[in-house]
Amino acid sequence: MMSTTKTTNSGTTPPGTLGLPPHLSQLVADFELPTSLGFGQVMAPIMVVSDFSDGQWSAPTTVSYQPLVLDPACKSLHYGQLIFEGMKTFRLNDGRVALFRPELNARRFNTSARRMAMPELPEELFLQAVSSLSYHLRSIVPCGHGESLYLRPLMLATDVGLSLKPASTYKFLVIASPSGAYFASGKVTALIERLDARAAPGGTGAYKVAGNYGSSIRADIKATHLNCQQTLWLDAVNKTHIEEFSGMNFFAVIDGALWTPPLCDSILGGVTRDSVIHLAHGMGLRVNEAPIPIETLLAAIRNGTCTELFACGTAAVISPVHALAERDGTVYELPVLEFELSISLKLRKLLVDIQNGAHLTNYDWIRPVTP
Incomplete structure (x- = not known):
C-alpha cells in the first residue's frame, strides 16, 4: 500500500x-x-x-x-x-x-x-x-x-x-x-424492462453505488440480443411507472412540454438532469416533474402527442431515443424531427455549447482548471 x-x-x-x-x-x-x-x-x-x-x-x-x-x-x-x-x-x-x-x-x-x-x-x-x-x-x-x-x-x-x-x-x-461519445452512432432503441428491477424503495437506487450498475447488466444483455441499445426501467413494486434508463435519466416531450419522473429513493439525481431542467425553464418550456405511467407514455407515442424521448447523463450528454421496444417484438417509434422542431436537439446544442465555453450563461457552471 x-x-x-x-x-x-x-x-x-x-x-x-x-x-x-x-x-x-x-x-x-x-x-x-x-x-x-x-x-x-x-x-x-x-x-x-x-x-x-x-x-x-x-x-x-x-x-x-x-x-x-x-x-x-x-x-x-x-x-x-x-x-x-x-x-x-x-x-x-x-x-x-x-x-x-x-x-x-x-x-x-x-x-x-x-x-x-x-x-x-x-x-x-x-x-x-x-x-x-x-x-x-x-x-x-x-x-x-x-x-x-x-x-x-x-x-x-x-x-x-x-x-x-x-x-x-x-x-x-x-x-x-x-x-469519445458514449453512443458512437446510429439510432437508439430502448427495451422496456418489465421483469427485472433496477432499484427498490428504501434501497440504494438514488446513490451512485457500484451494485446498482452490476444488477442492471443482465437486462442490458437481453436488450442487446433484441437489437436495443438501452434498457428502460420501471418501478420495482408494480412495474407500472417509468424510472430511468440504465445509467441515465429519462425525459419525454409530450404536447410540447418536458416530462421527467420526480426524484425518489430509487432514481439517481443526475447533474445533467438538473442542468437540463434549468435550461428548459430558461428556454420558456413547461417542465413537469411528475410520475409517468408506461402505458400512458405508449399511448402518447401511438397518438402522436409524444414527439421525443431522450436519455441524459454525464456520459451520454443528451441522447435522443428513437423507439421503445417490448420483448414480444412490438416497437413504438418516435418521429424523426429536424433541429428546428426538436426540443432535445436544441437542449443538447445549448448544453454542449456551455460545456465548450461557446455560450455564456448566468448559471456559472464552468470551472476553468488553473494551477
Missing part, C-alpha cells in the same frame, strides 16, 4: 494544484491519444490517491496509473462498499480546459458515502483531486466532436476480514479516460 502523510478530516486540504514529479510529467508528455478513443477504454497515465485510516484522510497524491493491491478478504470485494462518480473535463474553445459543475459531484459523492456507511470526503479534497488531475492532463484532453476527458472518482473499503460490519480503512482514487 502507498504511504501518505495524514491530514485531519476537518473539511480543509492543502490549497492549490497537487505537485507532479518529473517522471510523472514525462509519462504525460509521452502519452499519445489513439485515433479511435471509444468510451472509457483508454486510461490516462496518472491518477490521484488518498487513504483513510484512524478517522483521517491522507493528503492526496498524484501517482502513475497502476493496478491496486487488494487482499482477497477485502470488504469491498465481499460486501460492496464501493461508490463512484462520473464527470468530464472539457476543452474550451479558447484552448483552456474546464470542469462542469464539479461541486455537485462532490456533494453527491458524500451523499452516496453516507448511505453506504462510508466516511465522507472533504469537498475541498475532492475538488482539488479532480482539478489537479485535469490540469496535469490538460495536454491530452481531446477536442473532437463529443470528446472529453472522462473522470472517475471512486472510494472503496480496504479492510481485511469477512465479518459484516463497516470498514475502518478506505481508498479514494480519481482515474481519467480520454473518451
Whole structure:
C-alpha cells in the first residue's frame, strides 16, 4: 500500500494544484491519444490517491496509473462498499480546459458515502483531486466532436476480514479516460424492462453505488440480443411507472412540454438532469416533474402527442431515443424531427455549447482548471 502523510478530516486540504514529479510529467508528455478513443477504454497515465485510516484522510497524491493491491478478504470485494462518480473535463474553445459543475459531484459523492456507511470526503479534497488531475492532463484532453476527458472518482473499503460490519480503512482514487461519445452512432432503441428491477424503495437506487450498475447488466444483455441499445426501467413494486434508463435519466416531450419522473429513493439525481431542467425553464418550456405511467407514455407515442424521448447523463450528454421496444417484438417509434422542431436537439446544442465555453450563461457552471 502507498504511504501518505495524514491530514485531519476537518473539511480543509492543502490549497492549490497537487505537485507532479518529473517522471510523472514525462509519462504525460509521452502519452499519445489513439485515433479511435471509444468510451472509457483508454486510461490516462496518472491518477490521484488518498487513504483513510484512524478517522483521517491522507493528503492526496498524484501517482502513475497502476493496478491496486487488494487482499482477497477485502470488504469491498465481499460486501460492496464501493461508490463512484462520473464527470468530464472539457476543452474550451479558447484552448483552456474546464470542469462542469464539479461541486455537485462532490456533494453527491458524500451523499452516496453516507448511505453506504462510508466516511465522507472533504469537498475541498475532492475538488482539488479532480482539478489537479485535469490540469496535469490538460495536454491530452481531446477536442473532437463529443470528446472529453472522462473522470472517475471512486472510494472503496480496504479492510481485511469477512465479518459484516463497516470498514475502518478506505481508498479514494480519481482515474481519467480520454473518451469519445458514449453512443458512437446510429439510432437508439430502448427495451422496456418489465421483469427485472433496477432499484427498490428504501434501497440504494438514488446513490451512485457500484451494485446498482452490476444488477442492471443482465437486462442490458437481453436488450442487446433484441437489437436495443438501452434498457428502460420501471418501478420495482408494480412495474407500472417509468424510472430511468440504465445509467441515465429519462425525459419525454409530450404536447410540447418536458416530462421527467420526480426524484425518489430509487432514481439517481443526475447533474445533467438538473442542468437540463434549468435550461428548459430558461428556454420558456413547461417542465413537469411528475410520475409517468408506461402505458400512458405508449399511448402518447401511438397518438402522436409524444414527439421525443431522450436519455441524459454525464456520459451520454443528451441522447435522443428513437423507439421503445417490448420483448414480444412490438416497437413504438418516435418521429424523426429536424433541429428546428426538436426540443432535445436544441437542449443538447445549448448544453454542449456551455460545456465548450461557446455560450455564456448566468448559471456559472464552468470551472476553468488553473494551477
